[in-house]
Amino acid sequence: xxxxxxxxxxxxxxxxxxxxxxxxxxxxxxxxxxxxxxxxxxxxxxxxxxxxxxxxxxxxxxxxx
Amino acid sequence: xxxxxxxxxxxxxxxxxxxxxxxxxxxxxxxxxxxxxxxxxxxxxxxxxxxxxxxxxxxxxxxxxxxxxxxxxxxxxxxxxxxxxxxxxxxxxxxxxxxxxxxxxxxxxxxxxxxxxxxxxxxxxxxxxxxxxxxxxxxxxxxxxxxxxxxxxxxxxxxxxxxxxxxxxxxxxxxxxxxxxxxxxxxxxxxxxxxxxxxxxxxxxxxxxxxxxxxxxxxxxxxxxxxxxxxxxxxxxxxxxxxxxxxxxxxxxxxxxxxxxxxxxxxxxxxxxxxxxxxxxxxxxxxxxxxxxxxxxxxxxxxxxxxxxxxxxxxxxxxxxxxxxxxxxxxxxxxxxxxxxxxxxxxxxxxxxxxxxxxxxxxxxxxxxxxxxxxxxxxxxxxxxxxxxxxxxxxxxxxxxxxxxxxxxxxxxxxxxxxxxxxxxxxxxxxxxxxxxxxxxxxxxxxxxxxxxxxxxxxxxxxxxxxxxxxxxxxxxxxxxxxxxxxxxxxxxxxxxxxxxxxxxxxxxxxxxxxxxxxxxxxxxxxxxxxxxxxxxxxxxxx
Numbered sequence: 361x362x363x364x365x366x367x368x369x370x371x372x373x374x375x376x377x378x379x380x381x382x383x384x385x386x387x388x389x390x391x392x393x394x395x396x397x398x399x400x401x402x403x404x405x406x407x408x409x410x411x412x413x414x415x416x417x418x419x420x421x422x423x424x425x
Numbered sequence: 426x427x428x429x430x431x432x433x434x435x436x437x438x439x440x441x442x443x444x445x446x447x448x449x450x451x452x453x454x455x456x457x458x459x460x461x462x463x464x465x466x467x468x469x470x471x472x473x474x475x476x477x478x479x480x481x482x483x484x485x486x487x488x489x490x491x492x493x494x495x496x497x498x499x500x501x502x503x504x505x506x507x508x509x510x511x512x513x514x515x516x517x518x519x520x521x522x523x524x525x526x527x528x529x530x531x532x533x534x535x536x537x538x539x540x541x542x543x544x545x546x547x548x549x550x551x552x553x554x555x556x557x558x559x560x561x562x563x564x565x566x567x568x569x570x571x572x573x574x575x576x577x578x579x580x581x582x583x584x585x586x587x588x589x590x591x592x593x594x595x596x597x598x599x600x601x602x603x604x605x606x607x608x609x610x611x612x613x614x615x616x617x618x619x620x621x622x623x624x625x626x627x628x629x630x631x632x633x634x635x636x637x638x639x640x641x642x643x644x645x646x647x648x649x650x651x652x653x654x655x656x657x658x659x660x661x662x663x664x665x666x667x668x669x670x671x672x673x674x675x676x677x678x679x680x681x682x683x684x685x686x687x688x689x690x691x692x693x694x695x696x697x698x699x700x701x702x703x704x705x706x707x708x709x710x711x712x713x714x715x716x717x718x719x720x721x722x723x724x725x726x727x728x729x730x731x732x733x734x735x736x737x738x739x740x741x742x743x744x745x746x747x748x749x750x751x752x753x754x755x756x757x758x759x760x761x762x763x764x765x766x767x768x769x770x771x772x773x774x775x776x777x778x779x780x781x782x783x784x785x786x787x788x789x790x791x792x793x794x795x796x797x798x799x800x801x802x803x804x805x806x807x808x809x810x811x812x813x814x815x816x817x818x819x820x821x822x823x824x825x826x827x828x829x830x831x832x833x834x835x836x837x838x839x840x841x842x843x844x845x846x847x848x849x850x851x852x853x854x855x856x857x858x859x860x861x862x863x864x865x866x867x868x869x870x871x872x873x874x875x876x877x878x879x880x881x882x883x884x885x886x887x888x889x890x891x892x893x894x895x896x897x898x899x900x901x902x903x904x905x906x907x908x909x910x911x912x913x914x915x916x917x918x919x920x921x922x923x924x925x926x927x928x929x930x931x932x933x934x935x936x937x938x939x940x941x942x943x944x945x946x947x948x949x950x951x952x953x954x955x956x957x958x959x960x961x962x963x964x965x966x967x968x
Contacts, residue, residue, distance in 0.1 A: 394818035402828040 361412035432715050433644065434674070437563055439486050441580040444597075446604045454480050455771050456575075457595065457608035459583050459621050461485070463497065463558065464739030464756030465614030466565035469575055470511045471764030473568070475879045477771055479575035480606070482597060484582035488566065489559030496558040497753030498672050499653075503841035504757040505550035506859040506938070510873035513564040514550065521556030522671045527653040529833045533660055537823040538833040547923055548858035549871050553653075553838060555672040557642075558753060583615070586624040588733045610767060611735045614756070617725075619741035625732060634722030636746065636802060637683040639692045643702055644676045645712035655835035657805070657820060661704035666805050666835060669705075676715055679705065682805060689719035722746050722802070726791055730759075730784035738763060743791035748801040748836035751794040758841065759787050765879050765936035769959065774899070779960040785847035786854075797837050804834035844939055849958050853940040860920060866910035872938060875901055879936045881955070883947075884913075886921055887929035890947040897952075899961070900933075 367373055377396075381389050401410055428435045446452055456472060458465045461483035469481045489496070500508075500517070508514045525543035528536050542552035569577060584603060585596035593611040596603055613621040622629070651671045659667040666682035681701055683692045691697060698717045706712055725744050730737045739756030763783050769775035807813035822829035844854030862870040875882050880901040883894050888909070891902040905921055906912045915921055924932045925943055933941040933955060941958070944951045955961075 390814050391818060391821070394814045395822055397815075398818055398822055398829060398832070399826075402826075 361409050361416065363416075433713070434557075434559075434715075436487055436489065436559065437566075439566070439577070439579045441486060441600055442578070443601050444578055444581070444599065444604060446606055447601065451594070451605040451607050453592065453607040453609060454478065455609045456480075456612065456767060457482065457593070457606065457610070458612045458614055459595075460613065460615035460619075460739075460741070461488070461562065461566070461577065461579075462614060462616060462739060462756065463561065463753045464741075464760050465612070466562055466569065467507065467511070467757045468612060468614065468738065468760035468764055469569050469577070470513070470565050470572070471507075471760055472768065473572035473574040474511060474877055475764065475768040476574060477768050480608075481569075481575065481577045482581040482583060482595075483577065483579055486579040487559075488562035489557075497750065498555050498557060498670060498678050499750035499754075499838065500554050500556065500561070500757075501750060501754045501839045501841075502546070502548050502550050502552050502858070503761075503839075503856055504754045505554055506548060506873060507757055507761045508561070508564075509550060509859060509871065510876055511565070511568060513561075513568050516564045517554065517556060517561060520560055520673045521554045522651050522673065523551035523554045524651050524653060524671070525552045526650075527655070527838075529835050530654060530656045531658045531820055535824070537657070537820060538830040542838070546858070547860045547919075549861050550859060553750075555670055555678070557673055557676070560673060583620055583624075586611075586621050586735075588625055588735050590733055593734050609734065609771070612738055612763065612767075613735060613741045614738045614760075615741055617723075617740045617744055619737075621735070622727070622737065622741055625735065627727060627732060629725035629727050631723060631725040634724070634746070634802075635685040636722035636806060637685065637687040637689060637692060638720040638747065639681045639683055639698060639701070639717065640720055641679050641681070641698050641702065641717040642672075642676050642715040643679055643712050644674070644715050645706060645710060646675070647706060647710050649677070657833060657835060662701065667705070668835070680720075683719075685806065689721055693717050693719040720747055724795060726788070726795070730788055731780060736763060736780065736783060738787075742787070743794070745791070745794045746798040746802050748798045748805075749794075749838050750836075751798055751839045754839045755787075755790060755794055758790070761937045762787055762844075768879050773962060774964075776960040776962055779849070782844075782847040782849035786842075786844040786849070789846060790842035790844075793842055794839065801834045801836045804832075841939075849941070851942040851954070851958065853942055855940055857924060857934060857938050857940060859938070860923065862920075863914045864910065865907055865912045865914055868911075875903065876934070876936045876938055881936070881941065881959075882934040883931055884924055884934065885926055885929065885931040885947075887931070890929055890931045893947045893952070899956075 426437050426439050429438055456479035458469055458479055458481040472479050508517055526541050529538040530536050546552055580600055582598045583595055584598045587594040593608045595606050613619055615621055654669040656667040658664045662681050668680040670678040695714055727737055727742045730742045738759035745751050766779050770777050807816050819829050819832045823833055841856035844850050859872045883900045884903040885891050886905045888904050891904055894900040894902055904912045905915045926932050930945050931947050932943050935941045
């Protein structure tokens with residue numbers, strides 16, 4: 361798993377993702393994120409990397425505040 | 426034997442005979458099997474083919490339990506191959522419904538996932554075959570009686586068990602009263618609520634789940650595809666899962682997933698079940714309820730499948746959630762693993778430590794089955810809002826994306842387990858399919874034909890490698906090539922590829938057709954290693 365940036369255009373990616381959520385209620389947003397997780401996971405494919413990604417996501421606290 | 430009509434089936438009733446043991450002091454038998462279900466009868470048939478005498482005790486006088494209850498219906502390829510070796514596959518094939526195509530659906534008819542397990546199959550047997558369990562048990566009983574090596578005692582119920590280091594003492598109750606017998610090896614195949622296991626006080630760590638299913642066997646005439654259809658979300662079952670399987674005699678197995686913690690009495694009431702079936706088949710379709718029963722999830726697992734001279738097989742040793750046809754198939758495969766080992770030990774060719782590998786191989790198989798069935802349960806019954814969101818996302822994507830289809834999990838069907846981790850295994854252990862074999866002399870065979878008498882099977886493209894084992898009674902040797910009349914023809918190299926042999930390397934198969942070892946070349950070190958692994962006992966000069 362890589363944690364250094366691999367994104368070609370980080371700001372653009374964030375903006376497009378935020379845009380996709382723009383007019384959605386919470387339920388629809390959750391559904392969109394879930395679909396996106398599976399689509400992105402399929403791009404990665406490697407189970408070891410995916411396991412590490414799940415572990416990292418579970419480890420990071422929900423809010424920095 | 427007489428036949429009786431039960432729920433539209435002709436079922437056998439076997440005769441009780443007063444055991445000769447009443448008239449003598451306790452006799453010792455090499456093998457006593459408790460329980461005439463799939464595991465017990467498969468083991469009895471296996472030992473019969475290997476010429477090992479046994480006594481099988483069954484508390485009932487027929488096959489199946491509670492009349493027409495059909496229990497396990499899906500038999501996986503490995504189990505079918507075992508039945509082919511035991512000589513009952515043709516009868517099973519004639520009676521049952523072979524299939525390979527499975528479809529998963531949402532709504533009424535939206536197919537979101539489809540597989541055909543026949544695509545890469547090299548076996549003489551189909552990927553799956555559906556048939557009522559009692560038919561398999563009946564065919565096994567007939568085969569055991571035909572071979573006439575051991576004895577099945579109907580209406581013989583185990584009352585007490587005393588397990589010693591060297592043997593086991595059993596008190597058995599019959600219509601004529603009780604008698605005692607001794608077993609050199611006792612194999613308990615008496616199911617989930619095994620009395621033998623309980624008498625011995627062995628802990629299975631049972632867990633009860635909240636999952637509920639209603640299992641129904643229904644007879645009707647409507648034409649439907651001979652495939653496995655599973656609805657992840659079915660409108661006829663309030664958005665819960667439904668499974669639909671054909672089986673013998675025009676009967677269909679329809680399973681309904683029920684609400685968590687449903688009252689099992691209520692959900693399996695015939696009138697309640699009939700309402701569900703009407704929704705599935707349509708109001709005008711006449712049908713007959715053959716059998717209906719609830720299934721509440723329960724799991725258990727013994728720490729060790731061996732206790733002194735007692736071995737445990739089938740549900741007595743392990744119970745999984747009922748997804749993926751794992752219960753019956755694993756009992757059959759337990760017996761397949763155990764039979765040849767018991768035979769080697771009882772013939773004095775291997776020391777009893779060989780039997781340690783039984784638990785070492787079949788317990789991980791049971792854990793694997795539990796894990797896979799539990800994954801299916803997690804997919805079918807989301808336990809939190811978040812899990813439901815994930816499940817819905819997979820279903821939504823599955824309509825257009827192939828990758829998401831592969832995650833639709835309505836039960837992954839059982840495949841043969843690979844025995845990599847036991848003392849017996851040499852980093853190998855996968856099951857080799859029962860492929861058909863053409864010899865240079867034109868004779869047609871199947872791989873199982875070579876596994877009947879319990880020798881190890883050595884196969885190589887090199888005659889030279891095989892010559893080193895040719896006069897060794899432990900081995901049967903098979904040559905791939907064209908030099909001899911009994912060489913296996915393999916012009917496209919497919920058989921060698923399946924076996925993983927090339928450039929003179931050699932594969933050693935166990936009598937259960939799992940790989941014991943592969944060697945680059947055969948020499949005395951390799952031979953000694955095989956002997957060490959199977960706990961071979963060097964035979965003295967006296968025979």
